[in-house]
Amino acid sequence: MSTRGGAEDVNIVAGRVIDLMKILCPPMAFYVRLLNPTVTAFSRVEAFFRNVVDSVVEEAGFRLASRLTGLMDIYASWLV
Numbered sequence: 001m002s003t004r005g006g007a008e009d010v011n012i013v014a015g016r017v018i019d020l021m022k023i024l025c026p027p028m029a030f031y032v033r034l035l036n037p038t039v040t041a042f043s044r045v046e047a048f049f050r051n052v053v054d055s056v057v058e059e060a061g062f063r064l065a066s067r068l069t070g071l072m073d074i075y076a077s078w079l080v
Contacts, residue, residue: 027062031057
């Protein structure tokens with residue numbers, strides 16, 4: 001993208017760059033949850049995150065890194 005030697009308004013070019021970044025770099029968020037299966041409440045916490053939190057976060061436009069990479073044994077779920 002360029003201003004074509006000044007022929008294109010710099011604000012329009014900047015807007016196009018931002019639009020491109022929105023497509024290439026989706027919004028990120030972070031949350032921490034219980035991942036220790038030996039804790040009594042683990043299955044309830046896991047079900048809540050899988051059935052509620054993940055859906056809400058994805059509907060808001062975020063993607064779950066653990067879903068993309070298949071890494072479910074990490075101690076934090078990153079959203080990319």
